[in-house]
Amino acid sequence: MLNIEQLVAFVAAAEQGSFSAAARHLGKSQSSVSIGVNNLEVDLGVTLFDRSTKYPKLTPQGVRMLSQAKVLLRQAERIRNYSQSSVDNVEDILTIGIDPLLPFSIIESAIEKMSQRFPFTQLNVLRLSADSLTSAVSNNDVDLGFNIASDAVPEGLDFVSVGNVEWVCICSPDSMFADMPQVSNETLIGERQIACRSMVENAVLRAQGLFSQEVWRADDQEDVVKLVEQGIGWAVVPKDLMLEKKSMGTLIDFRPEFQRHEMLMSADVLWKSNAQLGPAAKYLCEILGAL
Structure with a gap:
């Protein structure tokens, strides 16, 4: 032997x-x-x-x-x-839920560090709307949930902010908005807007970024971006989703009348208050809290 x-x-x-x-x-x-x-x-x-x-x-x-x-x-x-x-009771599988509104870039560096620290923990990533996400965390179907702050965090859940997400207005380079120094609210109301369904369901984002009388909805932010690239409408999306497309020349951001300052929304990580988080989940929360 x-x-x-x-x-x-x-x-x-x-x-x-x-x-x-x-x-x-x-x-x-x-x-x-x-x-x-x-x-x-x-x-x-x-x-x-x-x-x-x-x-x-x-x-x-x-x-x-x-x-x-x-x-x-x-x-x-x-x-x-x-x-x-x-x-050490390290998790075999760590399940995280992410609101479709959140770009993965906000947690990707932390996920990479966690994978290096806990190489035997398998990661299971789900995209869930806000209501489904909080329910999944409460029901122990998801260990950690990542969402855009909206209403108060439901009772029985703890949270910590993991950073801010900046939102920008985007359109196709061929759009009439492209050459305008500022697009008036009246103009925006009259043109088709593309919105992620989770944005429509988020009370804060809906109040700040939903303007048009005609709104097309999509479940995924990537689909929103693709529709805007085709010149079908304009949208409000996380800046991170726009940057690569802007460098490729398929999207541009424009200045709307309603947005006088940077539009920032807090991104939170949620977990069940009485849950015993495993080492990998704790480490991920610690990294994100530090970030």
């Missing part, structure tokens, strides 16, 4: 160039490294090193074995790490 310590000695000797260098690298005696490699050769029935020169040199069998040994050691390390995660 393969012995992990023997594999470690073999890989170290191959990478460090000698048994003595491997011993220094591993903090062991040279004899223990040499014995480990010898025993591995006996167990496998092959010669891994040519010892006829001053420094041991891998044989053809040793070269092939080295790559396999590295794979086995990586797997062994993953097993050890996974076992430690189980001992």
Whole structure:
């Protein structure tokens, strides 16, 4: 049966160039490294090193074995790490719900850090409207919920702000709005507006950004952007969604009469008050709170 310590000695000797260098690298005696490699050769029935020169040199069998040994050691390390995660009660799956109004960019750096810290936790991402999102958190269907602040946070839920989302008005470069220094409220009311359904359902955003007498609705912000790109209407969207399209020349932002200052909305993360958040969920909340 393969012995992990023997594999470690073999890989170290191959990478460090000698048994003595491997011993220094591993903090062991040279004899223990040499014995480990010898025993591995006996167990496998092959010669891994040519010892006829001053420094041991891998044989053809040793070269092939080295790559396999590295794979086995990586797997062994993953097993050890996974076992430690189980001992620490790290979540196997972390489910988060995100309001369609929120661009993923507001949490993507935190998600990346969490994945590095907890590599064995699988992430399950759902897009849920505001009402569905709070219900999912309350019913333990979602561990963490991310939304745009609207009404008061429902009883039984805790929250922390994770930053502000800036909103801008956008249109196609071919739109009549494109060349206007400022678009009047009267003009906006008369032109078709494209809105995410969650925006229509959000009391604060609806009051600040819903102007037109004719409103087309879409469930997804990306669909809103695509409709505006086609010149079908104008929209109010998170600035992050507009920037790449603007650099490509398919969208522009314009200044409306009603928007005298930056339009900012707080983004919150929600969780059930009496829920026992796991280490990955806690870490994600800590990062986002710091951000």
